[in-house]
Amino acid sequence: xxxxxxxxxxxxxxxxxxxxxxxxxxxxxxxxxxxxxxxxxxxxxxxxxxxxxxxxxxxxxxxxxxxxxxxxxxxxxxxxxxxxxxxxxxxxxxxxxxxxxxxxxxxxxxxxxxxxxxxxxxxxxxxxxxxxxxxxxxxxxxxxxxxxxxxxxxxxxxxxxxxxxxxxxxxxxxxxxxxxxxxxxxxxxxxxxxxxxxxxxxxxxxxxxxxxxxxxxxxxxxxxxxxxxxxxxxxxxxxxxxxxxxxxxxxxxxxxxxxxxxxxxxxxxxxxxxxxxxxxxxxxxxxxxxxxxxxxxxxxxxxxxxxxxxxxxxxxxxxxxxxxxxxxxxxxxxxxxxxxxxxxxxxxxxxxxxxxxxxxxxxxxxxxxxxxxxxxxxxxxxxxxxxxxxxxxxxxxxxxxxxxxxxxxxxxxxxxxxxx
Numbered sequence: 001x002x003x004x005x006x007x008x009x010x011x012x013x014x015x016x017x018x019x020x021x022x023x024x025x026x027x028x029x030x031x032x033x034x035x036x037x038x039x040x041x042x043x044x045x046x047x048x049x050x051x052x053x054x055x056x057x058x059x060x061x062x063x064x065x066x067x068x069x070x071x072x073x074x075x076x077x078x079x080x081x082x083x084x085x086x087x088x089x090x091x092x093x094x095x096x097x098x099x100x101x102x103x104x105x106x107x108x109x110x111x112x113x114x115x116x117x118x119x120x121x122x123x124x125x126x127x128x129x130x131x132x133x134x135x136x137x138x139x140x141x142x143x144x145x146x147x148x149x150x151x152x153x154x155x156x157x158x159x160x161x162x163x164x165x166x167x168x169x170x171x172x173x174x175x176x177x178x179x180x181x182x183x184x185x186x187x188x189x190x191x192x193x194x195x196x197x198x199x200x201x202x203x204x205x206x207x208x209x210x211x212x213x214x215x216x217x218x219x220x221x222x223x224x225x226x227x228x229x230x231x232x233x234x235x236x237x238x239x240x241x242x243x244x245x246x247x248x249x250x251x252x253x254x255x256x257x258x259x260x261x262x263x264x265x266x267x268x269x270x271x272x273x274x275x276x277x278x279x280x281x282x283x284x285x286x287x288x289x290x291x292x293x294x295x296x297x298x299x300x301x302x303x304x305x306x307x308x309x310x311x312x313x314x315x316x317x318x319x320x321x322x323x324x325x326x327x328x329x330x331x332x333x334x335x336x337x338x339x340x341x342x343x344x345x346x347x348x349x350x351x352x353x354x355x356x357x358x359x360x361x362x363x364x365x366x367x368x369x370x371x372x373x374x375x376x377x378x379x380x381x382x383x384x385x386x387x388x389x390x391x392x393x394x395x396x397x398x399x400x401x402x403x404x405x406x407x408x409x410x411x412x413x414x415x416x417x418x419x420x
Contacts, residue, residue, distance in 0.1 A: 007085035010201040041123020047091040054128030056241040058220040060182040063212035064189040067175025068204040087413035096124030119191035130180040132401025155258040156372040172397030212348025233299030261417040264405035272397030275363040293328030329389040
């Protein structure tokens with residue numbers, strides 16, 4: 001697979017003179033113009049596989065997430081071409097090489113470089129690139145079937161109901177397509193989104209994006225549990241890559257789903273959750289722990305034990321009351337109290353400056369992978385009803401994307417099964 005003519009034009013911003021040079025050079029993988037690894041950037045993940053990378057991959061430390069609107073004049077063939085171009089470019093970027101063979105430095109002095117070049121020398125840095133499809137790609141807001149995909153829309157791809165702490169901004173919600181770029185170097189993640197956005201020029205436009213730092217959950221038993229901006233260990237009970245049976249049960253779209261092309265994929269739920277950190281910081285430690293249901297230092301449930309001890313929601317204290325408040329966060333979200341539903345979380349902290357009152361615009365960019373959106377809605381509805389934690393949270397952006405199965409081998413592309 002190689003970049004399309006339209007993709008090359010998007011990179012160069014030209015219509016003729018530079019094209020011949022680009023074609024003559026060729027677009028084979030492995031013929032990078034520069035970008036060699038120095039230091040700790042050697043970690044490389046495979047772009048190809050039954051499932052896309054960036055889901056059960058051990059969560060990296062940095063995120064750049066982007067949602068796109070597809071141009072009004074795009075055809076079905078144009079959309080396929082864009083996904084092929086993105087897949088090809090992502091497979092190169094995940095190797096730590098430039099987006100094309102001529103890359104940042106070898107395209108000639110009289111052309112814009114194909115690659116923006118800011119990640120040269122940083123290596124792959126564990127970059128993963130994950131693509132998703134919004135519901136509006138199948139049916140837009142007016143019910144139009146823009147790309148002949150309406151009959152491929154899974155029955156399970158439902159919209160999320162409005163939650164009590166939703167203050168959603170249109171400019172931070174939705175999108176036809178999404179790209180999640182995670183890496184252990186922030187510049188590598190930004191470089192991926194920047195170049196894939198550039199590659200989409202004239203075909204899709206950036207609708208909204210979010211930078212994240214400090215993963216707020218671990219997706220592998222090899223990782224320790226990180227802390228969120230409330231200073232708590234977050235995601236202690238998260239699904240782990242080393243639990244394939246549970247991942248199959250809760251994450252991957254199973255055989256028998258309404259659309260066979262989506263089997264092996266998953267749904268990505270993104271929620272930009274602002275945290276009132278100044279209010280939280282004024283709470284006594286005891287109250288912070290009552291709200292969350294866990295000891296702040298160790299992350300252990302208030303019913304006793306260590307971080308990974310299962311919470312005992314029935315265990316009572318000397319006053320006869322449950323040691324874990326039934327309205328605590330751990331009680332409202334635990335699988336035992338939600339019909340056994342679990343999800344794979346890959347959230348990140350964010351700080352986007354401050355407001356006019358000098359309060360930090362900070363919080364959690366929640367990303368959860370589930371086998372159907374209604375499973376997330378069930379847990380969130382239970383949490384939003386009377387979870388004490390909600391008082392300190394406000395959701396300002398929301399989106400759901402279907403993450404299709406992976407490109408199985410070189411020459412294949414993400415989304416191929418949708419158009420088969």
